[in-house]
Amino acid sequence: MQELRVQQIGAEPRRWSIKDVVTCVIFNIVIMIVMTAVSMSASMFFTPAVAHLAGPGIMALLCGPLYMVMAGKISKRGVLMATSVISVLLFLAMGLINMLFLLGFGMIAELVMAGRNSYRNWKRNAAGYSIFFAGFALCAVIPLLLFKQKMIEIYSASYSQEAMNTMFYYYETPSMVAVMVSLTVAGSVLGCFFGNKFLNRHVKKAKLI
Numbered sequence: 001m002q003e004l005r006v007q008q009i010g011a012e013p014r015r016w017s018i019k020d021v022v023t024c025v026i027f028n029i030v031i032m033i034v035m036t037a038v039s040m041s042a043s044m045f046f047t048p049a050v051a052h053l054a055g056p057g058i059m060a061l062l063c064g065p066l067y068m069v070m071a072g073k074i075s076k077r078g079v080l081m082a083t084s085v086i087s088v089l090l091f092l093a094m095g096l097i098n099m100l101f102l103l104g105f106g107m108i109a110e111l112v113m114a115g116r117n118s119y120r121n122w123k124r125n126a127a128g129y130s131i132f133f134a135g136f137a138l139c140a141v142i143p144l145l146l147f148k149q150k151m152i153e154i155y156s157a158s159y160s161q162e163a164m165n166t167m168f169y170y171y172e173t174p175s176m177v178a179v180m181v182s183l184t185v186a187g188s189v190l191g192c193f194f195g196n197k198f199l200n201r202h203v204k205k206a207k208l209i
Contacts (some may be wrong), residue, residue: 020074021082027070028086031063035044038062038098052170053180056137060129064191065198067129071119072199080128082111087136098143098151105135118193122196130188136185 038059042051071079084106091099109131118124143151155164170176 001162014076016074016078020076023070023073024079024082025086027066028083030091031089032087034066035059037184048067048166049170052167053176054183056133056180057183057185059136060133060187061194062131062189064188064193065195066201067190068122068125068195071125075117075119077119078110079111080113080132081106081107084109084132097154099136099139101139101142102132107133109135111209122192122199123197126189126192129192132183132187133188134181135178137180138177140167141177144171146170 007039024043025100040053046055067083069159084103087106088099088102111123111126112131113119113128115124118128152164153198155167159167
């Protein structure tokens with residue numbers, strides 16, 4: 001009986017509480033604010049090459065610590081899938097229909113997190129988070145491959161022909177897409193690494209987890 005009790009105490013809880021849901025929603029709203037701020041700053045201060053290729057990686061780097069704190073506070077299966085759903089809903093509210101593809105990457109990322117206590121392992125978190133953010137970057141690429149004419153119609157309402165030509169160059173050139181995804185994965189891993197350091201040095205010591 002004593003051994004069984006110890007195993008139960010050490011087991012990872014599976015059910016989400018209302019507090020977990022609220023935590024996930026709040027953190028994802030903050031993450032979305034950071035991403036929007038980076039996107040706006042990149043378009044104003046960076047060259048098109050930096051904005052298109054490095055933008056998602058910079059977002060992943062800055063949002064990584066926030067994600068790690070969120071994952072550490074919840075520490076239950078479904079964090080990445082819930083993050084994908086919340087993110088897509090927020091993107092849809094902005095009119096970004098192409099971000100629906102992020103749900104598929106969220107499912108893949110959640111499958112990568114299969115196993116016990118995976119959300120308490122920063123390397124596993126980095127792997128899942130990298131897939132999620134790579135999916136975010138590719139959500140600008142995939143629609144052009146599948147529905148280019150429709151995307152041209154959508155973009156023409158907000159972008160000049162010159163801006164669209166620049167965008168299409170970076171999103172339709174395989175080498176440019178490879179660079180973008182590589183920088184995004186690098187930013188994701190670094191973001192999770194620094195987030196894990198912050199989590200251990202400050203959040204856990206303050207007994208916030």
